[in-house]
Amino acid sequence: MKYLLVLAVVIIAIWLWRKGRQEELRSRPPPPQPPRPAVGAPTEMVRCDHCGLHLPATDAVRGNAGRIYCSAAHRKAAEEQG
Incomplete structure (x- = not known):
């Protein structure tokens, strides 16, 4: 008991x-909320004239007559084709 x-x-x-x-x-x-990370400004996107890939303009490779490519290999291939 x-x-x-x-x-x-x-x-x-x-x-x-x-x-x-x-x-x-x-x-x-309530505990304070952690600050949100800052979001960067949008980046201009361009299209590769050889394969059609869309990529940021800052990563693009410029070719003859203002043409835009995604890599030096695609620029070279397009220039060899004519």
Whole structure:
């Protein structure tokens, strides 16, 4: 019988402790949100005149007469074709 009494006291103590913890957590202000990473400006996209691949203008290779290619190999291949 005394074990039941001790068990009841322990259960009530745990319940009271958890109830106090939950109220403390609810009353706390929410943590600040981390800042969002800055998004860069959009980049102009161009099309390779040899294979049709779209790529950023900063990565493009310029050829004769202002033509645009995705690589030096495609520029060379297009110039060899005529």
